Amino acid sequence: MFLIGRDVLLECSHCKxxxxxxxxxxxxxxxxxxxxxxxxxxxxxFTGLLLIAAVIGVxxxxxxxxxxxxxx
Numbered sequence: 611m612f613l614i615g616r617d618v619l620l621e622c623s624h625c626k627x628x629x630x631x632x633x634x635x636x637x638x639x640x641x642x643x644x645x646x647x648x649x650x651x652x653x654x655x656f657t658g659l660l661l662i663a664a665v666i667g668v669x670x671x672x673x674x675x676x677x678x679x680x681x682x
Contacts, residue, residue: 617630618630618631618634618639618643618646620634620642631643
C-alpha cells in the first residue's frame with residue numbers, strides 16, 4: 611500500500627460512530643492532524659517507498675551495465 615492522503619477519522623468508544631475531519635469542528639480537526647501527522651509518524655511510510663525505489667533503480671542499472679558488457 612502507498613500513502614496517498616492524510617485523513618483524520620475518530621471513532622466514538624460509546625456508540626462506535628466514525629467521524630471524519632469534515633464533521634469535526636475546525637479547531638479540533640487541526641489539533642488532531644497536528645498530533646497524528648508528525649515527521650516521526652509519517653517518515654517511516656515514505657522510507658519504505660524510497661527503499662523499494664532504490665532497489666529497483668540499482669537493479670535496473672546493474673542489468674543495463676551487464677547487458678552493455680556482454681554486447682561488446
